[in-house]
Amino acid sequence: MKHKIAQVRAYTTRGKGADYHDQSGYHWIDDHIATPMSAYPEFRQSRQSFGINVLGTLVVEIEADDGTVGFSVTTAGEIGAWIVEKHLARFLEGAYVTDLERIWDQMYRSTLFYGRRGVVLNTISGVDLALYDLLGKLRDEPVYALLGGPVRDELTFYATGARPDIAQQLGFIGGKMPLQHGPAEGEEGMRKNLEKLADMRERVGEDFWLMYDCWMSLDVDYSVRLAHRAAEHGLRWMEEALIPDDYWGYAELKRRAPEGMLITTGEHEATRWGFRQLLETEVDIIQPDVGWCGGITELLKISAMADAHGTMVVPHGSSVYSYHFVVTRTNSPFSEFLMMHETAEEIVPMFSPLLLNEPVPENGKLKVPDTPGFGVELNPDVERIRPYSH
């Protein structure tokens, strides 16, 4: 039976959740990490000081005409809730749940005059993910089955956090650390970056992957110098070295990087058009975030394009939303797990405490559960508000 969409609702929550930078107290994720704002000394120590956590979490709920509810969470907060309620809901209510392509296209085209990237695409992604969750629940199938079924039995993970040495003990295949010092911190910062890497290499031995996440903080010259010196310590990849708009810089960095070191980026890129530009730079791995790049509907297109280009797709974070995708693609051979424990020493579900039943890797592996939709539920104990309605 074909179901229609009865109602769309948007909520916000604060603290942790899908806005995983919205942590309180000490957390490695906010401890002197290099960013584009590191050029300004007063914003170096904490990313929250420049507002990395201003958005908060957006929860999108979509209810079908039989009362079944699909939902998703992403980073977009109150702005996203406004966009859903005041603009996007009109393209969903009354449409068939299966109208995924038309709904996506209408959301994208109708927001072009203020959208294309950033929070608007995060919001469109949230709606798309909630629709997939709803479709899975209505069909009593996991989302990965809607995407063509798994190509492997379980996922393999690397961990992102301050403690790759602990990640190694926990069974991950590699550890990605945040780069802490940017170009404005000069030679001393460069030395500290290299010392940290050398120390971690010493702890984990030769074969364990070590990567640096540069979170858009560098320029081409600094990246090339860091890459060549980091190659001596076996750095596996250098991630998001440059601002996302500098496609020409990524092409140059790829040309000048040491042989064998992978250049990766893409978590702040969106849509097939943005990723087409990125693929033309010849970076080695693209890292779309399914909650930000346009959702599953768009990620399918991005991934097919990357596959034809011979480029791996290793989605950024995004927990169950990327797990259901990655398990269906041969050109996504492994996954990221973001360590949300404050010192990155224990496994904590990425969107904790917002979701119930959020699966986590055990010994670096995960069999994606076959529960309907994305297989998670909203935790009723987390307070959420509906700031707008239509």
Ligand SMILES: C[C@H](O)[C@H](O)CC(=O)C(=O)O
């Ligand atoms: C650790 C990074 O700075 C950021 O917080 C997360 C990220 O970019 C990633 O997981 O990749």
Ligand SMILES: [Mg+2]
């Ligand atoms: Mg990253």
